[in-house]
Amino acid sequence: MACLLALACTPVVPLAPLTARVSVPAGATTVLDGDGPAALAVATSAALFASAPVAVLTAAADPAGPAAAGPMAERIGAPLLLTPTDEDSPDVRAELTRLGTTTVLAVGEEAVRWATAAEVAARIVTDEAALSPVVAPAHRQSVLVLATDPTAQLAAVTTARASGADLAVLPGGDPRLASEHLRRPEHVVALGSGFGSPEVLEQRLAVAATGVMLPGGGQVAFPGRRMVALYGHPGAPALGVLGEQDIAGSIRRARELAAEYQPLVGEPVVPAFEIIATVADSVPGSDGNYSAESSVDELRPWVDAAREAGVYVMLDLQPGRTDFLTQAKRYEELLAQPHVGLALDPEWRLGPQQLHRVQIGSVGIDEVNSVVTWLADLTRDRVLPQKLLMVHQFRLMMINGRDRLDTSRDELSLVLHADGFGTPDLKFATWRTLHQAAPSGVRWGWKNFYDEDSPMFTAAQTMAIGPQSPVFISFQ
DSSP states (O other): OOHHHHHHHHHOOOOOOEEEEOOSSSSEEEOOOOOOOHHHHHHHHHHHHHEEEEEEETTTTOOOOOHHHHHHHHHHOOOEHHHHHHHOOHHHHHHHHHHHHOEEEEEHHHHHHHHHHTTTEEEEEEEEGOOOOOEEEOOOEEEEEESTOOOOOOOHHHHHHHHEEEEEEEETTTTGGGOOOOOOOOOOEEEEEEEOOOHHHHHHHHHHHHHHOOOTTTSSSSOEEEEEEEHHHHHHHGGGGGSOOHHHHHHHHHHHHHHHHHHGSSSOEEEEEEEEEEESSSSTTTTTSSOOOOOOOOHHHHHOOOOOOOTTEEEEOOOBBHHHHHHHHHHHHHTTTTEEEEEOOOOGBOOOOOOOOOOOOOHHHHHHHHHHHHHHHHHHHTTOOEEEEEESSSSSSGTTTGOOOOOTTTTEEEEEEEEOSSSSSHHHHHHHHTTTTOOOOEEEEEEEEETTSSOOOOOHHHHTSSSSSSSSEEEO
């Protein structure tokens, strides 16, 4: 009796709660391969958990399974894995072994069947109440997980949250498209191929972390906005409407033009200046290149006023007998500003013996691509939002080898600008010709001429142009 009394008085020692161990991603930026839900779930578990005594398992094909299993996994801080399918078959059993899982919480009959048939080395339970006490990992701000579709990526997203990581949803897969300022923590893990390579994502994250926005918002030129621009040279009305008034008047006029287009599209219409920075000249000048180059100091007041007014600026080059890259480098100080892009005008790119208005100029694609490389590198090195590079054209022969245009640089948005004037039939003929065998990855611009078009297109007519309506409309 004494022995029994002694045993009865011995306190019951509670079992120590089970705790998963999280892991730190190997690098600053990790892009997880595999877009299938089951494969992505395993990859996320492998990236964020070192061990997990409890794992949650459900079937991807079960409509109710992931939705029911997700809250359970988050509550107990456990990875959520999906049973393999014929199309999406990661080694779930191997991941459970790596995690050291001793209990599998199977949600749904298919999950129970699979776990039993796979002979997983763990106890299988179907009720959260049957689990031993579990403590979820603590929240950790040092890890940010990026998802493109929290519904399609539900298991991976749940695992990320269960590991204590922060989560951001970026439907376009580009941090520069984030609607809010995106902080840059010590480690970023991106779910799926929609985020591109780690190198591309790293650069995009760096830009997003600056919080520097383009006029109209965001850090990607297109899509997400249209631009309507005044074209010309300050103080020179004969070269375009931008020169018909002072800076303040040009800002007002550009805003009024943009306002005409705003009701026609569902995205911001940003007023813009297209300033001819180097003007084609009938005389060779002291440098012999038949191009009159404005100084940075001459253009700076326009660029600065545009920045304060939310106006985008394009610096247009008419290089004569020199090359586009040489002239572009003259304006590096201005192009280093987020709201300044570059336009190349091959009509005014002369050969060694050519003269303006005697011959129509042209440029080889290698010269254009050298500008692409230089401007993209500048944008990358200065950690700037995406920059606009536009090339004018109204005849195919103006850009030799156009099919080799380098559209691979993520730092730039490239626009081919249809620069023809005349009757609607002539303008449409130019538009259709330019679209023939056009390089992929470009967007389109259009110019309306007050004097040379007969008649000039209205805003509604301009936006109705297909197959792709222009993203950049300029007025001369």
